Amino acid sequence: MFGGGDELFLGFDFSTQQIKVVAVNSSLKVVHESTVNFDRDLPEFRTEGGVHIHDDQLTVTSPTIMWVKALDLLLTRMKDSGFNFSAVVALSGAGQQHGSVFWKDGAAKVLDNLQSDTLLHVQLKNYFSIPDSPIWMDSSTTEQCENLEKIIGGPQKLADITGSRAYERFTGNQIAKIFQSRPADYQRTEHISLVSSFAASLFHGAYVPIDISDGSGMNMMDIHNHQWCQQALDACAPNLCDKLGPLVPSYHKAGSISSYFVDRYGFSPECAVIAFTGDNPASLAGMCLQKGDVAVSLGTSDTLFLWLETPQPALEGHVFANPVDASAYMALLCFKNGSLTRERVRNSVADGSWETFSHLLEATNPGNDGNIGIYFNVQEITPSAVGTYRWNSDGKAVPSFPPGTEVRAVVESQFLAKRLHAENLGYNIGCNSRVIATGGASSNTPILQVLSDTFNAPVYTLDTTNSACLGSAYRAKHGREGGDKVAFTKVVKCAPAYQLAVSPRLEAHNIYSKMLERYKEYEQKIV
Ligand code: ADP
Ligand code: XUL
Numbered sequence: 001m002f003g004g005g006d007e008l009f010l011g012f013d014f015s016t017q018q019i020k021v022v023a024v025n026s027s028l029k030v031v032h033e034s035t036v037n038f039d040r041d042l043p044e045f046r047t048e049g050g051v052h053i054h055d056d057q058l059t060v061t062s063p064t065i066m067w068v069k070a071l072d073l074l075l076t077r078m079k080d081s082g083f084n085f086s087a088v089v090a091l092s093g094a095g096q097q098h099g100s101v102f103w104k105d106g107a108a109k110v111l112d113n114l115q116s117d118t119l120l121h122v123q124l125k126n127y128f129s130i131p132d133s134p135i136w137m138d139s140s141t142t143e144q145c146e147n148l149e150k151i152i153g154g155p156q157k158l159a160d161i162t163g164s165r166a167y168e169r170f171t172g173n174q175i176a177k178i179f180q181s182r183p184a185d186y187q188r189t190e191h192i193s194l195v196s197s198f199a200a201s202l203f204h205g206a207y208v209p210i211d212i213s214d215g216s217g218m219n220m221m222d223i224h225n226h227q228w229c230q231q232a233l234d235a236c237a238p239n240l241c242d243k244l245g246p247l248v249p250s251y252h253k254a255g256s257i258s259s260y261f262v263d264r265y266g267f268s269p270e271c272a273v274i275a276f277t278g279d280n281p282a283s284l285a286g287m288c289l290q291k292g293d294v295a296v297s298l299g300t301s302d303t304l305f306l307w308l309e310t311p312q313p314a315l316e317g318h319v320f321a322n323p324v325d326a327s328a329y330m331a332l333l334c335f336k337n338g339s340l341t342r343e344r345v346r347n348s349v350a351d352g353s354w355e356t357f358s359h360l361l362e363a364t365n366p367g368n369d370g371n372i373g374i375y376f377n378v379q380e381i382t383p384s385a386v387g388t389y390r391w392n393s394d395g396k397a398v399p400s401f402p403p404g405t406e407v408r409a410v411v412e413s414q415f416l417a418k419r420l421h422a423e424n425l426g427y428n429i430g431c432n433s434r435v436i437a438t439g440g441a442s443s444n445t446p447i448l449q450v451l452s453d454t455f456n457a458p459v460y461t462l463d464t465t466n467s468a469c470l471g472s473a474y475r476a477k478h479g480r481e482g483g484d485k486v487a488f489t490k491v492v493k494c495a496p497a498y499q500l501a502v503s504p505r506l507e508a509h510n511i512y513s514k515m516l517e518r519y520k521e522y523e524q525k526i527v
Contacts, residue, residue: 086268107124120202130182164318172233197210219236304331304422306331307328342357419454470495
């Protein structure tokens with residue numbers, strides 16, 4: 001019945017600039033990939049990078065209906081390429097985090113009664129009460145953030161409950177702004193989804209609940225009991241509990257696919273729709289993170305995902321419910337000064353060559369003979385500081401370092417910062433810890449050696465550019481196999497293996513543990 005006989009799982013990613021899909025077979029081998037890019041493929045929406053930046057430069061939205069139209073286009077491309085939809089037994093997906101979709105009164109009826117001879121965007125175009133969805137790049141809600149923190153009892157109290165202090169892009173503050181600025185449209189809203197649960201709802205033909213992992217990015221969910229925090233809901237807008245619906249574990253099986261997709265594309269009517277989640281949680285699944293692991297993405301900016309058992313929410317970073325094990329947590333830390341800052345040092349002291357940069361790094365000693373530098377080209381998120389600072393082994397501020405010292409200083413301070421802020425959120429270096437490195441700089445072994453020594457863990461690399469899609473396909477399989485009845489690690493046993501890049505050296509690690517105290521002091525000084 002299923003063509004090649006093998007079952008397929010689909011993982012979608014509704015991200016800022018595009019929607020993507022991968023199909024994996026039962027051995028988790030990727031057998032199909034397709035993409036629709038919003039700017040290029042749907043120019044009628046006039047987006048740049050998939051978004052509209054408004055005149056105030058703070059408000060950033062995307063047309064909700066563009067995402068709907070993109071979905072039919074993506075599936076049409078798959079169909080045209082001969083993709084066998086009837087072999088898909090389950091699908092799941094990821095969405096850019098924090099973005100929200102406002103469904104107008106009557107939308108559920110339309111979803112429940114989709115006509116397969118008419119495209120989705122034609123049927124749904126009048127059913128979004130706020131046609132432009134606020135997205136994660138929006139930073140126009142400072143007033144709403146201040147109000148929420150005040151009502152809950154301060155930023156740390158809010159972080160203790162919801163995993164994060166108030167952030168402009170977090171959905172509760174975005175909803176508060178909509179309610180205050182467009183009360184009549186808010187009134188006409190029968191349901192509010194995240195981008196993730198919105199996409200899942202299109203597939204299911206009914207509202208799919210928000211999952212606890214993406215729900216953690218709203219400033220309104222209690223990350224400990226996975227319920228809405230009523231006080232936070234009330235602080236944001238009235239009747240929110242009704243409009244948001246219940247929360248579910250990320251492996252929740254919503255039900256089967258809408259007949260629209262069966263009739264139009266040839267899906268099996270039994271194809272299961274598993275709750276969608278945020279792109280960062282989905283990436284954690286795609287990288288197959290386990291207890292004790294840290295994933296470090298060394299891209300334009302650097303991002304850390306931590307698997308946490310006992311979280312310690314702080315005024316920095318975010319703690320989310322874990323998407324593959326509802327009894328655990330994950331933390332997310334973003335550092336704006338990543339590759340571009342390393343590049344600036346490379347250009348100033350290593351002739352613009354990564355090879356020279358690596359030689360200089362290898363020619364200097366762990367601990368940099370007591371020299372420490374902090375390099376924030378642009379305003380850093382964690383910690384909130386900017387500028388370049390250097391201290392010699394006597395703790396005296398100095399204006400410059402020789403080339404080798406400069407190269408080592410930028411790499412060491414970046415990884416000391418990652419360890420410090422990971423520990424601030426509850427991360428403990430354990431004997432079974434692993435570091436999984438991805439992104440552009442993960443090809444640089446001397447850089448990875450510093451990372452390994454700092455965290456006292458072997459560093460593995462994973463060659464993936466679409467871990468959110470892959471993670472969604474894996475989660476589809478997990479959800480279909482019963483979610484909490486089967487360990488995620490068992491489901492992803494045959495996922496592509498990591499490559500061991502470097503192992504930690506105890507002597508260097510001890511040097512870094514001492515150095516961390518000094519680094520911490522300097523960081524506090526410059527904030
Ligand atoms: P993005 O965040 O855009 O996905 P990538 O993960 O592709 O970025 O990483 C791109 C960055 O990788 C570049 O800015 C570059 O500085 C860095 N990079 C590429 N090769 C090396 C290397 N050999 N050593 C260190 N950094 C590198
Ligand atoms: C996470 C965040 C971004 C978006 C990007 O807090 O805002 O990573 O999820 O898609």
